[in-house]
Structures are given as structure tokens and as C-alpha cells.
Amino acid sequence: MSGQPVVATDRAALILQLVPYLIAQGEVTVAQAARDFDVEPRQMRAMVEKLTVIGLPGEGGFWQMANDLFDIDWDLLDREDRIVITNAVGLERSPRLTAREAAALLAGLQLAAAVPGVGDSGVVQGLLSKLSRGAGQTPADVIVAPAPVDDVRETVARALREGVAVTFTYTAPDAHPTTRTVDPVKVTISAGQWYLQGWCHMRRAMRTFHLDRVTEPAVTSIAALHSSEPVPELFEPGDDEVVAEIRYPAHAASAVGEFLANAQVHEEGGFRRAFIRVADPRSLKRLVARSGGDVEIVAPPEARRAAHDWAQAALDQYR
Amino acid sequence: MSVTPARVPPEERLVNLVVALMATEQGVTKDTILGSVSGYREQVESGSRREALEKMFERDKENLRGLGVPIETIGDYADPDDLREARYRIPPTEYELPADITFTPAELAVLTLAGGVWGEHTLSAGARSGLRKIRSLGIDVDEPIIGFAPRLDLHDASFLPLQRAIEQAREVEFDYLRPGSDRPRRRRVRPFALVEFEARWHLFGWDTGVEAERTFLLSRVLSDVVVTRQGFDESLRVGAGERALSGLRDVALRQNATVTAVPGTEAELRLRRRARAEATNGRQVEIPFVDLEVFADELASYGPEVMVLEPRALQDAVMRRLRAARDRSAESA
Numbered sequence A: 001m002s003g004q005p006v007v008a009t010d011r012a013a014l015i016l017q018l019v020p021y022l023i024a025q026g027e028v029t030v031a032q033a034a035r036d037f038d039v040e041p042r043q044m045r046a047m048v049e050k051l052t053v054i055g056l057p058g059e060g061g062f063w064q065m066a067n068d069l070f071d072i073d074w075d076l077l078d079r080e081d082r083i084v085i086t087n088a089v090g091l092e093r094s095p096r097l098t099a100r101e102a103a104a105l106l107a108g109l110q111l112a113a114a115v116p117g118v119g120d121s122g123v124v125q126g127l128l129s130k131l132s133r134g135a136g137q138t139p140a141d142v143i144v145a146p147a148p149v150d151d152v153r154e155t156v157a158r159a160l161r162e163g164v165a166v167t168f169t170y171t172a173p174d175a176h177p178t179t180r181t182v183d184p185v186k187v188t189i190s191a192g193q194w195y196l197q198g199w200c201h202m203r204r205a206m207r208t209f210h211l212d213r214v215t216e217p218a219v220t221s222i223a224a225l226h227s228s229e230p231v232p233e234l235f236e237p238g239d240d241e242v243v244a245e246i247r248y249p250a251h252a253a254s255a256v257g258e259f260l261a262n263a264q265v266h267e268e269g270g271f272r273r274a275f276i277r278v279a280d281p282r283s284l285k286r287l288v289a290r291s292g293g294d295v296e297i298v299a300p301p302e303a304r305r306a307a308h309d310w311a312q313a314a315l316d317q318y319r
Numbered sequence B: 001m002s003v004t005p006a007r008v009p010p011e012e013r014l015v016n017l018v019v020a021l022m023a024t025e026q027g028v029t030k031d032t033i034l035g036s037v038s039g040y041r042e043q044v045e046s047g048s049r050r051e052a053l054e055k056m057f058e059r060d061k062e063n064l065r066g067l068g069v070p071i072e073t074i075g076d077y078a079d080p081d082d083l084r085e086a087r088y089r090i091p092p093t094e095y096e097l098p099a100d101i102t103f104t105p106a107e108l109a110v111l112t113l114a115g116g117v118w119g120e121h122t123l124s125a126g127a128r129s130g131l132r133k134i135r136s137l138g139i140d141v142d143e144p145i146i147g148f149a150p151r152l153d154l155h156d157a158s159f160l161p162l163q164r165a166i167e168q169a170r171e172v173e174f175d176y177l178r179p180g181s182d183r184p185r186r187r188r189v190r191p192f193a194l195v196e197f198e199a200r201w202h203l204f205g206w207d208t209g210v211e212a213e214r215t216f217l218l219s220r221v222l223s224d225v226v227v228t229r230q231g232f233d234e235s236l237r238v239g240a241g242e243r244a245l246s247g248l249r250d251v252a253l254r255q256n257a258t259v260t261a262v263p264g265t266e267a268e269l270r271l272r273r274r275a276r277a278e279a280t281n282g283r284q285v286e287i288p289f290v291d292l293e294v295f296a297d298e299l300a301s302y303g304p305e306v307m308v309l310e311p312r313a314l315q316d317a318v319m320r321r322l323r324a325a326r327d328r329s330a331e332s333a
Helices: A006-025 A030-036 A041-051 A074-080 A099-112 A123-134 A151-162 A250-260 A281-290 A301-316 B010-022 B030-036 B041-045 B050-066 B105-118 B123-135 B159-168 B240-254 B266-272 B292-301 B312-328
Strands: A085-087 A141-144 A164-170 A178-190 A193-200 A205-210 A214-223 A242-249 A264-268 A271-278 A296-299 B072-074 B087-089 B148-151 B170-176 B185-197 B200-207 B212-217 B226-231 B256-261 B284-288 B306-310
Touching (some): A006 A030, A006 B050, A030 A041, A041 A074, A099 A123, A099 A141, A099 B159, A141 B240, A151 A164, A242 A250, A242 A281, A271 A281, A281 A296, A281 B292, A281 B312, A301 B312, B159 B185, B185 B240, B200 B240, B212 B240, B256 B292, B292 B312
Parallel strands (some): A141 B185
Antiparallel strands (some): A164 A178, A164 A214, A178 A193, A193 A205, A242 A271, B170 B185, B170 B226, B185 B200, B200 B212
């Protein structure tokens, strides 16, 4: 690359996007434009002001005429914090997508196709070809294999769409099945796994359900009344959870995965020591077995014992 | 009129250059650009060295091309290598989103969903700026698709450099641990596509060592990915994603595990969903799998909830994990 700071190039890219955006908007507040461009309002204002010294080249040594430069309604900006372009000298239509932009959206589309009602609508196929054509370069193939959508997923999607509660049998690991009625709020699809977050009538609180553990789903006629309550982060631990201490080699970090959300992690020469929050530390036995012993439970001792007994009981089957 | 500042910031100079090169049909020479475009002009007038200005112009062109701005060079017909009289322009049809590409409100709603999958990831910036460009075509926004949040989970550090290498059609090198072997080996690969299959990212490409297409699991790439200067023909990438996907599906069709699962347990719930429907028999379940080691990780986690009957290699792999887990969890921490 070159010695010029990347930031200047990035800022130029933003200005090239700003002009068509402002023209499409007609009139927009500084605050809204700042949100749409992921910048501070003060930076947006500076960008807009800067626009008015940009324009066509000056001829024969003269400075540019006012008509040759972009211009805005200064009064509106000063008094009402609103932006309107009053003179444009080019750049009216959006630039093509860069390979990176197209790749990010194309991969996202492949994932969005897993959402019920999206993949089979034909919209995704049309978008895939439009995006490839709208990019100046050939983007990388980033493909997500679609997972089959089953009865559980269909039912939850219908309840979400219709704004009603859904009932199902839920079997958490090492627990007896329970019947739940849930006001569905959000379905997160991550790494091929589907998680439903919603207000559980039994627990009277927001809960997360792994859809692979759901059976006998049914849509109810009960209106979902708690759907607007705030949804916590997917793997955010609750208050009632216990701290466990684990140790693992750095290369096993991805196996520990979701447990590391909000965990305290210390480096110890190739190893990591993490203090993680779990509802029941004995449930870590599954993680230890999955990692083939890479993950060691340091504390609490009953969790360590549970992991030992879990692996031993499994081995006993093969005797 | 405002007083022109002594030094024009580089981003203004870059945008001025784009405006100037788009406004010309025949193209303009470097001389004209340096003498008239704001950002260069001031420096010419304040007596900057010609050589420094030309370097700056070359850098600017390179940076703009990096943004995807198509700057054309029209050379001397008699001597194409002589760039002294070359003219430069940006054809608007190459720069702009093609005029015949339009988006419906329903498409925009799906794109908005697609743009959200990257979460806090660095690619989310690309998704958002792509969306901005499309929204600026002046489309009414459709009802958003609420209630669904597809998310890409990228634990694998090699994803981004591999994606760049695919875009640029450049060979890569990395240390790869083959399943069943205990030492990684250096691989040199022409990367064609990235594919998520059964919740794992795979690289599909041409392995130059074995002279054949191969699929690599990103979680087994143990070193940094080195993007070499060696390019390859971009057309090799055409249809690669689909080829990779059907290859993985074929493997899943060929490989079959037979296990027994205790009713009502986590193992039974999770495995029965993926079982071959025609081949379930009481507690016994048959499940297709792609990667023996990956599947063994999962089966080991179920502990006594599952017992592996076939194939033998899978049973061995699961038992190896269980023994190591048991020993690691022995008394006294």
C-alpha cells in the first residue's frame, strides 16, 4: 500500500456515499445522517461543511465559481440542524459496491435465506444476482449451507408473525421435560443453531430456548403481551449463576466458545485460565468431554468430580 | 466566498479528483489535473516540486482504485507505454451502480436483515456501507422483518485473510493439521470459496501440493494465513461454492454412524433430528457425518447418553476423548 493514511481514503469513500444519500433523502437531520453513517453528529456536520469546498476543477488559473462547487442550505443547517444539498456538481448516483461490501452482503443473504418466509420467496435469488452485478469486482464466494426448516422452526416463526404465545415441551440437558408457554420475541440463528428468546409464562421472565431441545410445539391464541420487554444478550449470564474456574490451552479457546461471553480470562504462557458464569457448574462435564480433556475444571471440586464420573460412566458402556 | 485554506485535506483532493475525472469524456492529462484540481493546484502555485506532486497523484489513483473507483488511462496510440501524454477519466457507467439495478422494498428488507449478520465483526462495516449505497437509490423502506436475527459466528481468525485472498485471486500458505495426524503440515492453496457446513467454516480450493481440489476445516488452520504474491486465474473460482457444497453433501451421504441413544436425553434429542429417517430402530440411530473428529467431539460430550457402535474408528476417537477427559478430571486439582 502507500504512505498516505488510510483514514483519508476512508473519509473520501464516505463523502462519495454522502452526496447520493443526501440527494435521496431530500432533507435530513444531522443526527439521523450521523446514525446512518456510524459517525458522531459533530463529524457529520464537519463532513457536510467540507462538501461546500469540493467541486469541479477551476479553469485557467481562476478559482472555482460558486456553481462549480457543492452547496448546502447554510441557514437550515445553522438554525435547525438539517441538511439539504442545494447544488450538486456530480456524484448523484451511488458508487458500485466494492468487493468487500458485496461479499459481506452476499454472505449475509445466504444466512438470511434460513429465515422462514425469506428463502423460498425468490427474493434472495434475485438479490444474489443483482449484488454480484452491482459490484465492480468479482466478490469471494462465501456460502452458508441451508439447514432444513422443520415443524418446530415453522411453528415458532408463525407465532412470531401472528404475535401470539407458543407452547412446547422443553428438555434442557440433565433436566426433566417441562411444558412452557412463551411470548416469542426474537429468534437468533447462529452457527447453525436456533435460539428463541421470549417471555416465559412459567418463570415470569425472559428466557432463551435452544430449538433443538423443543418438542411438541403449538401456536396458541393467547396474545403475546410481553414481547416489547428488553431482550438480554444471547449468552449473557443471569444473576443466579455460579462462577467456575477452568484452564485450557490457547488453541482450545474456540471449543470453549459461548462460555467465554463476559468471562474473565488470564493468559498463562500458552494456557488460559478463565472464570466463567454457569447456572450449574456440573454441566461443564459436557464441555470437558467434548474437548477431549483439553479443558480442565479447577473449581468447584464437585464440577470436577462430575466431569470425571461422566467420562467414566460413558467408558463403562464399552467394557 | 471563503478563503481557500493553505493546505487542502487529502480526502477533499481525492473527491475533487473523482468529480473532475467523471466530468470529462475525452479524459484529462496529468498536467491539466495538477494545474486545475483543487488540492494539487494550490501546491503547484505554492511551488511544490513537480516530482513530489506526480508521486502524490500516482498514490491518489492507487487509493481510489482500492475503493473500487474505475480510473481509466488512455495512452498514446502510437506508443502505449508512453504515459506522458496519457489522459485520465472515470466512465460514469463503470463508477455508478448500474442504472438498471433497482431494489423493491421487500428486497431492501431482506438486505437489511442480511447486513445485520456480522454483529460486531469487522465485515459489518462493509455490510453497512453497502446498504447505505443501496438505500441512497431512494427506495421506500418496507416493513422490517422483525423477530429474526441471523448471526455469523466467526471464531476462526483465518476467515478474513482467506476472504481477501479469494477476492484478489492470490495463493495462500498455512499450517494445517490433518485429522488423525499429530503434526501440522504447510499447505499452499489457491483459495476459491468459503463454505459454512454443519456450523463449521471450510475453505475450498486447489491444493498445489496434491494438484487437486480440497476442502479444509478452518479450525484446523494452526498458523497465520500468508497471502502470497502469486496470483491465479479468477475464472477457476466460478461455481466453486456450489462444487464445495455438493462435495460436502456427498461425503455426508457416504459416511454413516450407528449409535444407541438413551431416550429423553440431550443426545437423543439432538441426534434424532439429524438421523436417517429410514434407518431408526428402537434406541438405535443412524446419522450421516462429514468429519469424524468433529463428530467425535460432539458424541463425547454426550457421555453415557450415547454409545457408538459403528464405525470402529469413530468409537475409538470418542473413547480416546473420554479417557483424556476422565484423567484430566481425576482427584486433586
